[in-house]
Amino acid sequence: MTVPGPVLFARYAFPPNAHGFCGPPDHGGFFEYGVAGVDDGGLRAMARQFAGAWPYLELIAGATGVSDPLDRRVVEAYWIGSSRLDRVGTRSVGNSMEERFRFMTGARFPSITEGVLAGGVPHHSFAVFCIYPYTGLLTDRRKAPHALAVLDRCRIRWGEVLTVQGDQVVVSSQPLTWDGISLSLGPAETESVVRSVDGVGMVGALEPGDWVSLHWEWVCDRITPAQVGRLRRYTERHLAIVNDRENRSAVPVLLG
Numbered sequence: 536m537t538v539p540g541p542v543l544f545a546r547y548a549f550p551p552n553a554h555g556f557c558g559p560p561d562h563g564g565f566f567e568y569g570v571a572g573v574d575d576g577g578l579r580a581m582a583r584q585f586a587g588a589w590p591y592l593e594l595i596a597g598a599t600g601v602s603d604p605l606d607r608r609v610v611e612a613y614w615i616g617s618s619r620l621d622r623v624g625t626r627s628v629g630n631s632m633e634e635r636f637r638f639m640t641g642a643r644f645p646s647i648t649e650g651v652l653a654g655g656v657p658h659h660s661f662a663v664f665c666i667y668p669y670t671g672l673l674t675d676r677r678k679a680p681h682a683l684a685v686l687d688r689c690r691i692r693w694g695e696v697l698t699v700q701g702d703q704v705v706v707s708s709q710p711l712t713w714d715g716i717s718l719s720l721g722p723a724e725t726e727s728v729v730r731s732v733d734g735v736g737m738v739g740a741l742e743p744g745d746w747v748s749l750h751w752e753w754v755c756d757r758i759t760p761a762q763v764g765r766l767r768r769y770t771e772r773h774l775a776i777v778n779d780r781e782n783r784s785a786v787p788v789l790l791g
Contacts, residue, residue, distance in 0.1 A: 539574035540607035543756070544582050544592075546737045547614045547659075547691065550751035552585075559584045569737035579605060588613065591657040594631050598623040613659055614691055614755075615748065615762050616769035620656040628657060636670065643669045653776045658769040663690045664718075664777045668786050682790055686718070687711040690770065692749040693763045694726070696741050702731045704741055704754055713790045717778045720771070730754040 538546075546569045552558035559565065559581045568578045582605060583589055592604035595612050599619050603609070612619040629651045637644045650665035663686060687710055694706030705727050712721035729752050730736045738754050741747065746763050748755045758766070777786050 537607070538572055540603070540605040540610040541574045541578045541582055542569060542572050543607055543614075544588075544605060544610045545569040545578060546755045547610075547748070547750055548582070548585055548588060549737070550753040550755070551689065554751060557585050557587050566737070570735055587662065588659075590631060590635060591659075591662065594627060594657050595619060595623060598627050611762075613657065615758065616658050616765040620658055620769065623657055625651060628655065631657075632666075636666065640669045650773075650776050653779060655773060655776055656769070658773065659691050660770045660773040664773045664786065683711060683713050686786075688751045691755070691766060693758065693766050694728070694747055694749055696743050696745040696747060697725065698743060699730075699741050700727075702729060702734065702736070703727050704730045704747070706747060706749070708749065718774055718786055718790070719778075720774075728752055728754055 545565055548558060549562065549566050549569055552562045552565055561581075565581055568581070589604065591613050592609055596602070596604045596606065596609045599609075599622050601609055608617070608619060611617060629648065632647050632651055633644075636647055640647060647666060647669055650661070655661045655665050667686075667689070690711075692708050694708030696704055696706055698705045705725055707723045707725055709720040709723050710726075712719055728747075728749055730738055730741060736754075738747070738756060741754070741757065746758050746760060748758050748762075748766065
């Protein structure tokens, strides 16, 4: 069943919220909204407290003629990806980055600008790979392999369900790898992720062969092969920007 945009946002935003990275302090209440699937004023007010994601939703909505930043089309474009992202002009992305990050990043801000000029669009993978390394999520104290693990868990991943074991799901997914030169998607590996707590979860029943989206250790949604393709395409697009040596990415420095 297609869920409303605010509920879809909650499903993807809950995992980092539970880790204390962003959003309102009541992550339990946020989880309950994701489970109940209720689109109301309380959920919308909580969504606006995500200082990282909310401006991207506003940017996508404003640039593509949508009045509601929590419209499902906007939410899906940000977390998964869609052609809507390519309708957001480079100037609009650049102006948004200027307003949000110039003061925060200081002398490092030109590297963010280069990422925008290289084709960065307001997808979550752009935030993870092209913004977070300059804003303090990754610091010099978080060298590889910890920095690599943070980047990998923080991005939206995709995986194929192999087995369902109660509240856990075993999936096959491609982790990020670092060879000292490039950040890339490695060969598929199995990992165990969370779909529910004591039988209560945000996503319905899953079966082997299903494709799911993953954020940190959580299953966020069941997705189609077409959505997998879009998520992969935008992820690889921003990895290519990171790996472009002319952009002087901070990621190689952080990974060591």
